[in-house]
Amino acid sequence: MKDVISKKVLDMQPSGIRAFFDLVLGMKDVISLGVGEPDFVTPWQIREAGIYSLEQGFTSYTSNKGLYKLRLSISRHLKNKYGLDYNPDNEILVTVGVSEGFDLALRAIINPQDKILIPTPNYVSYGPLAELAGGVPVYIDTRKNNFKLSPKSLEEKIDTKTKAIIFNYPNNPTGVSYRKKELEEIKKVILKHNLICISDEIYGDLTYGFEHTPFATLTGAKKNTIYLDGFSKSYAMTGWRVGFACGPQDLIAAMTKIHQYTIMCVSITAQMAACEALQSGRKSVEEMKREYSRRREFIVGALNKIGLGCVKPDGAFYVFPSIKNTGYDSLEFAQRLLKEQKVAVVPGTAFGAGGEGYVRMSYATGLDKLKEAIARIEEFLPA
Amino acid sequence: MDEILEILEKDARLSPEEIAKLIKKDVKSVKSAIKKYEKEGVILKYRTVLNKELVREEENYVRALIEVNLVPQKDLGFDHVAERIYQFPEVTSCYLISGTYDLLLVIEGKNIHTVSNFVSEKLAPMENVRGTVTHFLLKKYKEDGVILKHKEENKRINISY
Numbered sequence: 001m002k003d004v005i006s007k008k009v010l011d012m013q014p015s016g017i018r019a020f021f022d023l024v025l026g027m028k029d030v031i032s033l034g035v036g037e038p039d040f041v042t043p044w045q046i047r048e049a050g051i052y053s054l055e056q057g058f059t060s061y062t063s064n065k066g067l068y069k070l071r072l073s074i075s076r077h078l079k080n081k082y083g084l085d086y087n088p089d090n091e092i093l094v095t096v097g098v099s100e101g102f103d104l105a106l107r108a109i110i111n112p113q114d115k116i117l118i119p120t121p122n123y124v125s126y127g128p129l130a131e132l133a134g135g136v137p138v139y140i141d142t143r144k145n146n147f148k149l150s151p152k153s154l155e156e157k158i159d160t161k162t163k164a165i166i167f168n169y170p171n172n173p174t175g176v177s178y179r180k181k182e183l184e185e186i187k188k189v190i191l192k193h194n195l196i197c198i199s200d201e202i203y204g205d206l207t208y209g210f211e212h213t214p215f216a217t218l219t220g221a222k223k224n225t226i227y228l229d230g231f232s233k234s235y236a237m238t239g240w241r242v243g244f245a246c247g248p249q250d251l252i253a254a255m256t257k258i259h260q261y262t263i264m265c266v267s268i269t270a271q272m273a274a275c276e277a278l279q280s281g282r283k284s285v286e287e288m289k290r291e292y293s294r295r296r297e298f299i300v301g302a303l304n305k306i307g308l309g310c311v312k313p314d315g316a317f318y319v320f321p322s323i324k325n326t327g328y329d330s331l332e333f334a335q336r337l338l339k340e341q342k343v344a345v346v347p348g349t350a351f352g353a354g355g356e357g358y359v360r361m362s363y364a365t366g367l368d369k370l371k372e373a374i375a376r377i378e379e380f381l382p383a
Numbered sequence: 384m385d386e387i388l389e390i391l392e393k394d395a396r397l398s399p400e401e402i403a404k405l406i407k408k409d410v411k412s413v414k415s416a417i418k419k420y421e422k423e424g425v426i427l428k429y430r431t432v433l434n435k436e437l438v439r440e441e442e443n444y445v446r447a448l449i450e451v452n453l454v455p456q457k458d459l460g461f462d463h464v465a466e467r468i469y470q471f472p473e474v475t476s477c478y479l480i481s482g483t484y485d486l487l488l489v490i491e492g493k494n495i496h497t498v499s500n501f502v503s504e505k506l507a508p509m510e511n512v513r514g515t516v517t518h519f520l521l522k523k524y525k526e527d528g529v530i531l532k533h534k535e536e537n538k539r540i541n542i543s544y
């Protein structure tokens with residue numbers, strides 16, 4: 001049966017830490033800082049809207065692009081919040097989370113052997129999906145620059161085969177984000193080489209201390225940008241699987257072509273709930289954000305104090321401390337910490353080679369648990 | 384609302400030092416803000432929220448909501464008579480209400496008799512009380528924003544990207 005599985009999939013790199021994940025999932029009484037989703041449940045009014053839509057009998061397909069009502073709400077929200085103009089008729093596509101969004105984006109633009117730039121450490125699926133779409137991922141190591149992509153390091157990796165960059169800010173796993181001025185510099189390079197910027201801004205709402213700037217709002221950038229966002233992180237709606245892609249009409253049309261054959265449409269219940277999220281959920285977003293911001297202050301202070309140096313993240317709910325002083329590598333650190341103190345973190349190597357020497361800790365966990373986790377980590381560290 | 388108040392309202396046990404860390408302010412300014420709030424009466428008290436239905440000795444404890452109709456007094460309105468009522472230790476809350484009655488009281492007592500004694504002997508005979516309606520509380524679901532149900536375990540899986 002050796003030819004059953006396609007060569008492409010056989011060649012796909014399995015996640016090196018699958019075994020570690022299984023270990024965590026099989027263990028009890030673990031304090032987990034390894035979770036990539038909010039510890040809040042979806043605000044009640046949003047859940048209630050989902051339930052109500054079911055009671056009302058909304059159980060059908062929707063338009064491929066998503067409910068018009070939802071696209072209109074997204075369009076208005078982006079206009080109000082960022083001054084961004086996207087036409088709900090043909091520049092917005094409702095996707096199954098941002099995950100589907102960037103898969104569609106990659107498949108819509110890649111010709112065989114096109115190069116896709118990925119600043120690393122990076123979210124796990126970028127590389128494999130770029131390859132699956134026939135492209136060649138090219139990683140830009142950002143470790144030396146405190147995990148920030150510099151215009152220079154970007155320019156160095158561009159050649160004639162370079163088609164696009166997957167740019168994620170605030171970043172998972174590092175929490176790093178960019179101010180408008182920094183983005184302008186990156187934009188110059190992207191436009192100079194006429195690259196497409198697949199901008200994963202799922203954590204945009206969770207930016208602390210300054211305003212998030214969507215890449216598409218930069219002068220001249222909109223025509224080159226596929227803006228990806230969703231409801232998972234800001235509204236604590238991870239399990240509903242609703243995101244959206246916005247971009248130039250031709251790109252959205254291309255993505256919709258694939259989407260209509262593979263997904264058809266996002267679950268109508270989730271779309272109805274998402275409408276409610278935009279209508280009444282903003283207050284909850286702000287409340288959750290303030291809570292994350294406090295935990296961030298706590299955990300960054302505490303980690304630096306016990307000797308796990310970390311850059312203060314600008315956004316998302318992750319810190320990415322260095323564990324180099326401990327003498328362990330990332331996976332070893334995570335395994336030992338789990339076994340000895342029952343605290344789960346994600347080894348940095350899960351996010352590409354650029355993550356060696358670091359671990360990702362999520363502070364989407366109550367303050368009491370964070371305190372306990374820090375105490376246990378301190379206990380674990382070699383004296 | 385000031386973030387310090389928001390934090391304390393959620394967890395009054397946090398020390399000024401801890402709060403200062405959470406909102407990145409210096410301890411001194413947090414301390415003086417708290418002092419100011421205490422002095423102004425914005426912060427009235429620090430206490431623990433109990434689910435009394437789970438406290439064993441309180442098995443016989445009952446609560447009632449009482450609607451009270453009043454005769455307002457000249458020059459004094461309702462405030463004076465309200466004061467005479469809310470001073471009773473049995474009264475745990477007292478609100479002036481718009482609508483078909485005037486005061487809403489929350490009464491706590493050991494059992495149904497202590498509550499009815501209070502109503503018939505203390506409250507109803509008062510000169511300015513025109514009438515009362517007593518509702519005994521059967522079950523509490525949520526109080527002051529706290530849901531009185533044991534927290535369910537988090538449904539997230541322990542590790543994800």
